[in-house]
Amino acid sequence: MFLSRVIYKEVRGVPRTAVAKEFIKRGSAVCSIKNGKVSKERGRFTIQVDKDKHIEGPGTFFHSCDPNCYWDFEGLSLIAKRDINAGEPITFNYCTTEYMLVNNFTCKCGAPNCFGEVKGFKYLTPEQRKGIEPLLSPYMNRILYEKV
Ligand SMILES: [Zn+2]
Numbered sequence: 171m172f173l174s175r176v177i178y179k180e181v182r183g184v185p186r187t188a189v190a191k192e193f194i195k196r197g198s199a200v201c202s203i204k205n206g207k208v209s210k211e212r213g214r215f216t217i218q219v220d221k222d223k224h225i226e227g228p229g230t231f232f233h234s235c236d237p238n239c240y241w242d243f244e245g246l247s248l249i250a251k252r253d254i255n256a257g258e259p260i261t262f263n264y265c266t267t268e269y270m271l272v273n274n275f276t277c278k279c280g281a282p283n284c285f286g287e288v289k290g291f292k293y294l295t296p297e298q299r300k301g302i303e304p305l306l307s308p309y310m311n312r313i314l315y316e317k318v
Contacts, residue, residue: 176201178229181259186229188260193253200239200248200260203227218267219243220309233288234261236281240305241267265291265298266305269313 175194181187194200203217206225216224225246231239239248239262248262261279264271270290277288283301291299291310299314306314 175199176229176260181232184230184232188227188229188231190254190256190258190260192256194250196250196252198250199242199245200250200254201228202245202247204246206246212268212270212272214272217241218269218309219246219307232259232261233264233275233277234279234281235263235277235284235288236279237261237263241307243307263302263305264288265294266302266310267307269310 175191176188177191178186178188181189188201190200203225206227209216209224209226210222212218212224213226215227215230217227218224231248238251238254238258239260240251241247241262242249248260254260265285265288268290269292271288274287274289277284277286285294285298291313303311303314
């Protein structure tokens with residue numbers, strides 16, 4: 171079962187967007203994709219956990235270059251990076267998990283370090299890659315050090 175600290179509803183025209191159901195304290199688990207469907211293909215709603223391993227999430231998590239969550243890849247859970255208020259959309263940095271995106275988009279998160287055009291880890295500059303290093307998935311981390 172997915173953890174139920176989020177609800178899924180339409181936000182800014184995007185259906186099934188994950189939103190905090192309650193106040194979530196920094197450091198606590200928000201949502202798990204442990205039981206999500208595993209696929210070799212990336213999709214619009216999948217989370218990349220290894221080279222050819224993508225897990226279907228229970229809904230849409232918004233991207234932010236300064237997100238309120240990050241992935242714990244051992245537990246396959248989103249962890250709150252800071253306190254999250256009830257009603258806030260759940261966000262993570264897509265480039266920490268996705269080598270390439272199915273759909274590129276222009277980010278308007280407003281963070282000082284905003285990537286602008288978000289296309290996936292592959293397209294980040296070395297500085298941008300270093301900047302998100304602590305939050306990278308094990309697979310992206312391997313790519314960062316060219317061990318793949
Ligand atoms: Zn951004």
